Amino acid sequence: xxxxxxxxxxxxxxxxxxxxxxxxxxxxxxxxxxxxxxxxxxxxxxxxxxxxxxxxxxxxxxxxxxxxxxxxxxxxxxxxxxxxxxxxxxxxxxxxxxxxxxxxxxxxxxxxxxxxxxxxxxxxxxxxxxxxxxxxxxxxxxxxxxxxxxxxx
Amino acid sequence: xxxxxxxxxxxxxxxxxxxxxxxxxxxxxxxxxxxxxxxxxxxxxxxxxxxxxxxxxxxxxxxxxxxxxxxxxxxxxxxxxxxxxxxxxxxxxxxxxxxxxxxxxxxxxxxxxxxxxxxxxxxxxxxxxxxxxxxxxxxxxxxxxxxxxxxxxxxxxxxxxxxxxxxxxxxxxxxxxxxxxxxxxxxxxxxxxxxxxxxxxxxxxxxxxxxxxxxxxxxxxxxxxxxxxxxxxxxxxxxxxxxxxxxxxxxxxxxxxxxxxxxxxxxxxxxxxxxxxxxxxxxxxxxxxxxxxxxxxxxxxxxx
Numbered sequence: 001x002x003x004x005x006x007x008x009x010x011x012x013x014x015x016x017x018x019x020x021x022x023x024x025x026x027x028x029x030x031x032x033x034x035x036x037x038x039x040x041x042x043x044x045x046x047x048x049x050x051x052x053x054x055x056x057x058x059x060x061x062x063x064x065x066x067x068x069x070x071x072x073x074x075x076x077x078x079x080x081x082x083x084x085x086x087x088x089x090x091x092x093x094x095x096x097x098x099x100x101x102x103x104x105x106x107x108x109x110x111x112x113x114x115x116x117x118x119x120x121x122x123x124x125x126x127x128x129x130x131x132x133x134x135x136x137x138x139x140x141x142x143x144x145x146x147x148x149x150x151x152x153x
Numbered sequence: 154x155x156x157x158x159x160x161x162x163x164x165x166x167x168x169x170x171x172x173x174x175x176x177x178x179x180x181x182x183x184x185x186x187x188x189x190x191x192x193x194x195x196x197x198x199x200x201x202x203x204x205x206x207x208x209x210x211x212x213x214x215x216x217x218x219x220x221x222x223x224x225x226x227x228x229x230x231x232x233x234x235x236x237x238x239x240x241x242x243x244x245x246x247x248x249x250x251x252x253x254x255x256x257x258x259x260x261x262x263x264x265x266x267x268x269x270x271x272x273x274x275x276x277x278x279x280x281x282x283x284x285x286x287x288x289x290x291x292x293x294x295x296x297x298x299x300x301x302x303x304x305x306x307x308x309x310x311x312x313x314x315x316x317x318x319x320x321x322x323x324x325x326x327x328x329x330x331x332x333x334x335x336x337x338x339x340x341x342x343x344x345x346x347x348x349x350x351x352x353x354x355x356x357x358x359x360x361x362x363x364x365x366x367x368x369x370x371x372x373x374x375x376x377x378x379x380x381x382x383x384x385x386x387x388x389x390x391x392x393x394x395x396x397x398x399x400x401x402x403x404x405x406x407x408x409x410x411x412x413x414x415x416x417x418x419x420x421x422x423x424x425x426x427x428x429x430x431x432x433x434x435x436x437x438x439x440x441x442x443x444x445x446x447x448x449x450x451x452x453x454x455x456x457x
Contacts, residue, residue, distance in 0.1 A: 114280050116261040121238050123265045138261025139282060140345040 012044070014088050015063040018072070021079040023048045023056035028078045028148040030060060032107055033071060041065055054081060073101045077134070077147050103128055108143070108150045115139040125152070158267040158274045159448065162285045162320035163349065167327040174293050176447035177440070187218055187446060191453050194220035197250030199243065200277070201228040201257045206416060207277045207287070210441035211254050211449075218446055218453075223249050240269045247272050252452055255279075273452040281314040287415055288320040290444040291374070294437040298411040299371040302329040307366055309335040310376030310396055310421060312342045317415040318376055319346045326350060333366045334359045337392045340382065363396070364405065372411045373398075373431075375421050399423035403431055413437050 021029055026045045030036065035043060042063040051057035058079075072084050076098040086094040106124040110117045117125045117138050127134035133144035143150055156164060180187050196215040200208055212222050225231050225246065233242060239262060246253055247270040255263050256277035263276030263283075278284040295301055306325065312318050312334055322342070325332060332350075334342055334357070341359060342350075350357050360366055367373070378396055383389035397420060403410065414422055414434040426432050 112260060114258070114260050116239070116257075116259040116265045116279075119239075119259060121265060122240050123268075135345070135348075136261070138264050139280075140260075142345050142348060 010044075011090055012042075012061050012063050012087055013090055015042075015061065015065050015086075016067045017085040017087060018060045018062075018067075018075065018079075019057070019083045019085065020051065020054060020081045021058035021060060021075075022081065023051075023054065023058055025078045025148065026058035026060050028151060029058070029075055029082075031148075031151045032074055032078065033062075033067065035062060069096070069099075070101070073099050074104050074107055076100045077104065077107075077129070101129055103137070104134065107152060108134065108147065109152050110136045110139060110141055111143060111150060112136065112139050112141040115141065156452075158263075158276075159285050159452070160263050160267055160274070160276045161283045162288050162324040165285065165289075165324060165327075170289065170292055170324060170327060173289055173444065173447045173451060174296055176450060177289075177293055177443040180446050180450075181440075181443040184217060184443070184446075187450065189219040190450060191215070192219040194218070194252075194453055195250045196220060196222045196449065197246045197253040197272075198222055198224040199246055199253060199255045199257075200225065201233070201239075201255075202278070204256055204277070206438055206441060207254075207256065207284075210438075211275075211277070211445055213442050214445035214449055217442065218449060220251075220449075239266055243274070244269050252449065275448070275452070278316055280316070281319075282316055283320045284316040284415075285320050285324075286445060286448060287317045288324045289448060290437065290440045291317070291321050291413065291415070292324060293440050293444050294413060294433060295372055295411070297436075297440075298433055299409070301325075304328065304330040304371050305333070305369050306330055306372040306374060307333040307335055307363070307370045308374045308376070309363060311340045311378045311382065312336045312376075313340040314379070314382065315376045318342070318374075321374065322346065323349050326356075330356070332357050333370070335361070335363050335366065335396070337361065337378075337395070339392075340378065363398070363402070367402075367405050368407065370406065370410055372413060373406070375412065375414045375418075377414075377417070377419055377421055393421070397421050397423065398426060400425040400429055403429060406431065 026047050044061040046059040048056045066086050075082050082098045084096055085092045105126045110125055117123055126137040133142050135142045215222050243266040252273040254275045254277045255266055258280050260280040260282035262279045267274040378393045380389050410431050411433050412431040
């Protein structure tokens with residue numbers, strides 16, 4: 001982390017830092033993770049921070065919560081370059097990249113209003129991850145652009 | 154065939170398809186040999202949408218195998234009207250039957266329902282999604298009349314919402330076929346169906362006019378263009394009129410052209426076509442019984 005960013009968002013004692021999020025996607029990242037502040041977590045967000053690698057990036061820090069790899073891999077849909085740091089006692093104890101999952105479940109809403117997952121049935125949405133998009137495993141509808149617009153509320 | 158449920162044409166390999174069609178041929182040749190094969194077996198019918206052919210031919214098939222049916226009846230008289238979910242309804246019917254056929258207006262309904270039951274579940278049509286057993290009887294009819302390899306087929310009409318088209322076009326990719334899709338611009342194959350078909354232009358081509366390809370075709374598969382797909386009556390009439398055939402239209406076709414239609418037809422095939430040697434759509438409808446018998450036999454453990 002550069003000094004510049006350190007000034008903007010201070011270090012956390014323990015939790016998860018998600019760095020190199022595509023600029024402007026931090027709120028979608030939180031939405032995908034189901035973090036909306038109601039559970040009382042301390043969350044810090046930096047948006048459109050200058051980045052050597054991405055030009056502009058977002059950073060999200062979630063204190064006292066270590067997010068699992070499977071929770072984080074879903075983020076690759078909106079933030080493919082994201083890096084994840086697990087922090088304990090101010091030290092990075094684990095650092096990894098997000099990997100593209102083969103399937104995402106319960107994260108996205110199928111845009112097909114006639115899909116069974118849009119009805120009042122006991123079923124979670126499930127999408128196969130394709131190159132450059134996702135596809136509903138129930139009705140085969142493909143979403144290519146703007147996945148973030150389909151994140152379940 | 155190693156499938157618990159029949160949901161989608163995509164799950165059927167060439168070998169699966171051929172094994173059902175071969176068995177259907179055996180049944181058609183000697184129906185008596187299969188007459189008591191599934192005595193006491195019950196097929197549950199869950200039709201949330203109207204159906205004549207699919208429902209009656211499944212009933213006939215099950216009865217001709219020695220079994221019987223239990224029918225949920227029209228959805229408006231069932232517990233669905235009390236707000237019961239499909240997931241619950243199918244779990245209840247599972248308790249009464251050895252296999253279930255489901256037709257439902259929502260895409261993906263059969264897949265979801267199959268996740269809640271252990272008995273074989275057969276998709277009898279899910280919205281604009283898939284209709285895999287129609288595809289099997291279509292393939293049977295094509296094989297009888299034109300053969301499935303080295304085949305040039307034209308599929309015409311409503312390619313966007315026509316579930317029989319979606320299942321058939323995918324299943325045909327298991328064979329050496331050239332597929333020509335003929336439809337108005339607004340009813341072209343949807344992106345999600347096109348995605349599963351080969352990219353090569355030689356095997357898949359789209360057209361807006363039948364006369365561009367009619368002379369090349371071995372099979373012409375016609376589907377109905379529905380009035381409700383168009384904003385107004387005049388536009389519907391103008392468009393639908395271009396995709397109607399009669400005996401004169403077929404003058405330009407090969408002598409051996411096979412004309413098929415999943416039925417019901419409205420006016421897309423004129424009655425004068427019925428008198429020509431091209432007309433195979435009633436034979437196609439009749440083939441539903443041996444093909445569905447073969448499928449049920451295989452799902453209910455016919456090879457044991």
